[in-house]
Amino acid sequence: MGKRTIVPFGPQHPALPEPVHLDLELEDETVVRAIPSIGYVHRGLEKLAEKRDYNDMIYVMERVCGICSFGHGWGYAGAVEGLMGVRIPDRAECLRVMFHELSRVHSHLLWLGLLADGLGFDSLFMHCWRIREKVLDVFEAITGGRVIMSFCKVGGVRKDLTPEMLKMVKDTCDMIEDEMRKTALVFMKDSSVRNRLCGTGVLTKEDVIDLCAVGPVARGSGVNNDVRTTSEMYRSLGFEPILYDEGDCWSRCMVRVDEIMQSLDIIRNAIANLPEGDVSVPVKGNAPVGDFMFRVEQPRGEAFYYVQGNGTKNLSRARVRTPTNINIPAMTKMLQGCNLQDVSMLVITIDPCISCTER
Amino acid sequence: MHYDASSCNGCDIEVLACLTPVYDVERFGVINTGDPKQADIFLVTGAVNDQNKEVVKQLYDQMPEPKVVVAVGICACSGGIFKDCYNILGGVDQVIPVDVYVPGCAARPEAIIDGVVKGLDVLEQKRLRLQQEKEGSK
Structure with a gap:
């Protein structure tokens, strides 16, 4: 048995765009x-719910995370709508x-890029991010923001999409x-990728x-806990959970690759079957005393939202349980038991x- | 070099997006290094809090002179939307001197590149000043 050493990893580390610290205890x-x-x-942004009214709080909640910002807005709006009975x-x-x-x-394209970067496959990283920019162009054309969009609001969405916009979304999907x-x-067949990921x-x-793992981590090991399975809207748009059984890095990667393809189909189905009508209802008045829970399947897994009203315009508690935390x-x-070189991957x-984890 | 103080990821991803084919700052000779000892410009996203202020200070101290700090995004400039949060001390300038402020939520890649270019001018001035001081002391 070798001597044990402790190697610090992070908070500032080339492989991670974000700060997390790990103490790695190594044997050889x-x-x-x-x-x-x-x-x-x-940052302590959940506490801001006491200072902002429930309609303004959504701007704070969107900034829980800049990648899955829309999902956080949706989760919060869904919880408040439930509380208000809208x-x-x-x-x-x-x-x-x-x-x-x-x-x-x-988000998945971003992740595939980061994974390629972690493997040392730089040109693949560039390709994934190049494809991703097309989605951001759509966001910018429709909402004006590339990252933080403020498209979701309590009671619906901020604006309706014109037929030209819908066509642009569809063309981008294709x-x-x-x-x-x-x-x-490349992810499926390339030997240098497979050598690092398989097993x-x-x-x-x-x-x-x-x-209690959630999201693609769970689905890569054959456990279906996708929240979208419970949603009628998703089922009607042709959603099926994607499962792989191996449980290694490669199957987690393939879950995400397949989810991109499926999401594109869901978007196209949504455009084809978009119901007519308004895109928002006004939500006014004080939030009633009571609480409500809401779940959203984020790109990283199940996110859980809880709000508690106290009869005023402000909520007494807004809580998010995020997938990375779990x-x-x-x-x-x-x-x-892994090798030191695999840690960042x-x-x-x-x-x-x-x-998301720390909020 | 880039460090995320307590940003929401939005600006961090935009900083990374600057490196990718659509913006591609590498063609201008800009690269993102993970090593403070090789860095000239320090991009900080997000506001500082009690846990990360020491990290930001340490990274800044490890960089060789002359050096420039660019605060990316409104949180790094002033605390932005999180200003009222209990764990936010304020903008990055509470901890280290900031040379260029890039506003925006999230800051656009074009704005970030512009901020870095402005930072290069500041860097050049600082380098000249250092050189003059060196010659003056001879």
């Missing part, structure tokens, strides 16, 4: 234990699904699908259930979003 080059420490991005128009719901799936496409068919082949960081189905135990489990495979 094998990781025995990984101890995460967080708190570098903690039912939003079908067209608004359908547009939300469309935008959420577009966010998923860009274009991305073309590009993705070529890029996905590393295996999580068994039992591990996933024990550690996946950290699964990550430390994966890191046990394994951390990336859970798609860590630290600003």
Whole structure:
């Protein structure tokens, strides 16, 4: 048995755009234990719910995370609508699904790029991000923002889409699908990618259930806990959960590749079957005393929103439980027994979003 | 070099987007390094809090002179939407001197590149000043 050494990883690390710190306990080059420490991005924005009224709070909630910003807006708006007993128009719901799936496409492309970067495959990183820019162009043309869009509001969405906009979204989907068919082949077939991904960081189905992992991490091990399965709107648009059974890095990667393809289909179905009508209903008055919970399937997994009203314009509590937070135990489990050089890649495979985790 | 203080990811991703084919700053000779000792310009996104202020300070101290700090995004400039949060001390200038402020939520890649170019001018001035001081002391 070799001597144990502790190697610090992060908070500033070339492989991570975001700060998280890990103490890696090594025996020779094998990781025995990984101890995460967080708190570098903690802002305390849930507390702002006491200072902002529930309609304005959505701008803060959107900024929980800049990648899945639309989903956070939706989750919060859904929870407040539930609390107030408001039912939003079908067209608004359908547009939300469309935008959420577009966010998923860009988030997964971003992740595939980061994974390629983690593998040292720089040109693949560039290609993934080049494709991703097309989604951001659509966001910018429709809402004016590339990242933070403020498209969702309590009671529906901010504006309706014109037929030209819908056509642009559809054309972009077709274009991305073309590009993705070529890029996905690299992830599926390329030997240097497969050598790094296949068989590393295996999580068994039992591990996933024990550690309550969510999102593509769980689905890569054959556990279906996709919240979209419970949504009628998603089922009517042809959603089926995507499952892989191997539980290694490669299957987590393939879950995301396939989800991009499926999301593109869902968006096209949503455009074809977009219901007529208004896109928002006014929500006014004080929030009643009571609470409400709402779940959204974010690109990283299930996110859970809780709001508590106290009879005034302000909420007494707004709470988010984010997917990365839940996946950290699964990550430390994966890191046990891996080689030091795989650490950055394994951390990336859970798609860590630290600003979601710490809020 | 780039460090995320407590940003929401929006600006960080836009900083990374500057490196990718659509904006591609590498053609101007700009690269993102993970090593403070090789960096000239320090891009900071997000406001500072109690946990990360030491990290920001340490990274700044490790950079060799002359150096320039660019605060990217409204949070790094003043705290922005999170200004009222209990764990936010304010903009990055509370901890280290900032040379260029890039506003926006999230800051657009064009704005970030412009900020870096402005930072290059500041860097050149600082370099000349250092050189003059060196010659003056001889």
